[in-house]
Amino acid sequence: MTTASSRKRVRVYYAGGMQLPAQITYQDIHTKLSEYLVLQMVAEADLVVFEESVNSQATPGSAIQLVQRIAQDITEHFTDYDGFVIIHEQTTAPFTGSLLEFMFDELGKPIVLAGNAQSSNTTEAMLYENMSLRANLMTALQMAVLNCRGVLLAYGSHIVRAVRAINQRDASLGFTAYQEAPVGEVTFGAEVTSGQTPRDNTVCESVLAVSHKVLTMDIHPGMEISPELGLQYDAVIIRGNDQPVVSAEHFPDNVPIIIDAQQQEQHNVKQSNVVNVHTLLLPTLISKTMIAAGRFTDPKEVVQFVATDTHNESVEL
Amino acid sequence: MIIYVGTTITPQINDSVRKFGATVWTSQDAELLGRATALNGLAKVDAVVLDIASTSSDLHYILAQCIILQKPTLCLYDKKSVPREIVNHLTKPNVPKSIVVKSYSIASLASSIKQFISSVDEQFLIEEVPNIKFTLRLTQSLDAYLQWLATTKQINKAAYLRQLMKREMDQDSEYKKNDS
Numbered sequence: 001m002t003t004a005s006s007r008k009r010v011r012v013y014y015a016g017g018m019q020l021p022a023q024i025t026y027q028d029i030h031t032k033l034s035e036y037l038v039l040q041m042v043a044e045a046d047l048v049v050f051e052e053s054v055n056s057q058a059t060p061g062s063a064i065q066l067v068q069r070i071a072q073d074i075t076e077h078f079t080d081y082d083g084f085v086i087i088h089e090q091t092t093a094p095f096t097g098s099l100l101e102f103m104f105d106e107l108g109k110p111i112v113l114a115g116n117a118q119s120s121n122t123t124e125a126m127l128y129e130n131m132s133l134r135a136n137l138m139t140a141l142q143m144a145v146l147n148c149r150g151v152l153l154a155y156g157s158h159i160v161r162a163v164r165a166i167n168q169r170d171a172s173l174g175f176t177a178y179q180e181a182p183v184g185e186v187t188f189g190a191e192v193t194s195g196q197t198p199r200d201n202t203v204c205e206s207v208l209a210v211s212h213k214v215l216t217m218d219i220h221p222g223m224e225i226s227p228e229l230g231l232q233y234d235a236v237i238i239r240g241n242d243q244p245v246v247s248a249e250h251f252p253d254n255v256p257i258i259i260d261a262q263q264q265e266q267h268n269v270k271q272s273n274v275v276n277v278h279t280l281l282l283p284t285l286i287s288k289t290m291i292a293a294g295r296f297t298d299p300k301e302v303v304q305f306v307a308t309d310t311h312n313e314s315v316e317l
Numbered sequence: 318m319i320i321y322v323g324t325t326i327t328p329q330i331n332d333s334v335r336k337f338g339a340t341v342w343t344s345q346d347a348e349l350l351g352r353a354t355a356l357n358g359l360a361k362v363d364a365v366v367l368d369i370a371s372t373s374s375d376l377h378y379i380l381a382q383c384i385i386l387q388k389p390t391l392c393l394y395d396k397k398s399v400p401r402e403i404v405n406h407l408t409k410p411n412v413p414k415s416i417v418v419k420s421y422s423i424a425s426l427a428s429s430i431k432q433f434i435s436s437v438d439e440q441f442l443i444e445e446v447p448n449i450k451f452t453l454r455l456t457q458s459l460d461a462y463l464q465w466l467a468t469t470k471q472i473n474k475a476a477y478l479r480q481l482m483k484r485e486m487d488q489d490s491e492y493k494k495n496d497s
Binding site: 041043134138139141146187188189191223 | 321323326342347348357358359373375377378379380381382384385386406468
C-alpha cells in the first residue's frame with residue numbers, strides 16, 4: 001500500500017509501439033524498457049510485458065484482448081500502485097484509451113498511455129524521435145503519481161483525456177484536448193492544470209466485457225441494413241454528415257444501430273434500438289459502442305448506454 | 318548561455334548563476350519557450366542547475382529529462398544537510414557524466430558554479446576588458462531608471478548596460494551567422 005511519505009510506485013505495461021527487430025524476445029523488451037525507466041528516478045516502476053504484446057502479428061481481436069488483460073491486471077493491483085502507465089503507439093492510442101476509460105465505471109487513479117511521437121519532417125521532430133519514447137515515458141510516470149485521475153495520453157507537451165483527444169499528427173504537439181483544457185502540460189516540469197478532478201485512491205470499478213463484432217458503415221443513398229447483420233454483429237454504426245438518413249423501414253430491430261450524423265432533423269426513426277449520437281469523437285464512439293455491445297444483449301440498453309454521457313466525453317461537433 | 322535553475326531553498330544559487338552573466342530561466346519562465354513542442358523546455362537551455370535538497374514535486378522528473386536530453390546538469394546540495402536518497406541514486410555507475418553532483422557551502426558556492434559553467438562553455442567566462450570609450454546620451458526617464466538600479470540593486474551602471482548588450486548579442490542568431 002502506498003503512503004504519502006513513501007516512494008511512489010507505478011505499474012508499467014508494454015502494449016507495443018516500439019520499433020523492434022523481428023526476432024526479439026520477451027526478455028529483450030524487458031531489458032530495453034528497464035533502461036528507459038532511467039534509474040527509477042521519477043517513481044519505483046514495475047514493468048509488465050505480456051507475451052501477446054511481443055507478437056508482431058497482432059490482430060485487432062488480439063489487441064483488444066490485450067487491453068482487457070491490462071485492465072484486469074490494473075483492477076487486481078489497484079491498491080498497490082499510485083498510478084499506471086501503458087507504453088502504446090500513438091495512432092491508435094485514443095481508441096485504446098477510450099476503451100479503457102469505458103471499461104472503468106469508476107477510476108480514481110490515472111492510467112497514462114505514452115509512446116514514440118509520430119515522425120514529422122521538421123528538424124526538431126526528427127531530433128526528438130530518437131528520445132521521444134523515453135521522454136514521454138518519464139512524463140507519463142510523473143503524471144501517474146500526480147493528483148489527477150482517468151485515462152490520459154502523454155505524447156508531447158499536452159497531456160489529454162483519451163476520450164477528448166485529437167491527434168495533431170505532428171510530433172511537436174502529440175494530442176490536443178477537444179473543447180476542454182488539457183489535464184497536464186509539460187514546460188520544464190510536468191504539471192496537472194488547474195480545475196482537474198483530484199484522485200480518489202479508493203475508487204475502482206471495472207466491467208471488462210468488450211464486443212469485437214461492431215460494424216461501421218457510411219451512409220449512402222439507397223443503403224439497406226439487412227436483418228442478417230443482427231446475426232453477425234453486436235452493433236452497427238452508421239456514419240455520414242451530409243447525406244440524409246435512410247427511412248425507418250430499412251432498419252431491422254434485432255441489432256443496436258447508432259447513427260453518427262449531424263442532420264438530426266432528417267432522422268425520424270423512432271425505434272428503440274436506434275439512436276442518433278453525433279457528439280462523440282470517432283475513436284470514442286467506436287470504443288464506447290464496443291463496450292456497450294459487450295455489456296448488454298438488449299439492443300435498447302446498448303443504444304441507451306452509448307447515448308448517455310457517462311465520462312464527460314460528449315462534445316459539440 | 319541560458320541556464321535553467323530549478324526550485325532552490327538557497328536563493329544565492331540563482332544570484333550566483335546570474336552573477337556570471339548567464340541568462341537564468343526558472344519554472345516561471347515557461348512563456349519564453351514559445352509554441353508548444355514535443356521537446357521538454359530543457360532542450361532549449363544550455364545547462365541546468367538544481368538544488369537536489371529542494372522538495373519540489375518535479376525535481377526527479379526534471380532530473381530524468383536532463384539525463385534523457387544529456388543536458389549538462391549541476392546537482393547541488395548544502396553539505397550540512399545531505400539528501401541521501403537522491404545522492405545515492407545519482408552516484409550510481411550508470412549515471413551519465415553530464416550529471417555532476419556537488420556539495421556546497423555559501424563560501425564555495427560561487428566557485429562551484431563558475432567551474433561548472435566553464436566546463437559547459439570554456440569561452441563563456443573569458444572576460445573581455447572594456448577599453449573602448451562610448452558616449453551615450455540618455456533621456457531623463459532612462460537615467461532615472463539607471464540611477465534607481467544603481468541605488469537599489471547596487472549595480473554599476475556601465476556594467477549593467479554591458480551585461481544587457483551581451484545578453485542581446487548572445488541571443489541574436491542573425492548576428493551569430495554574420496559573425497561566423
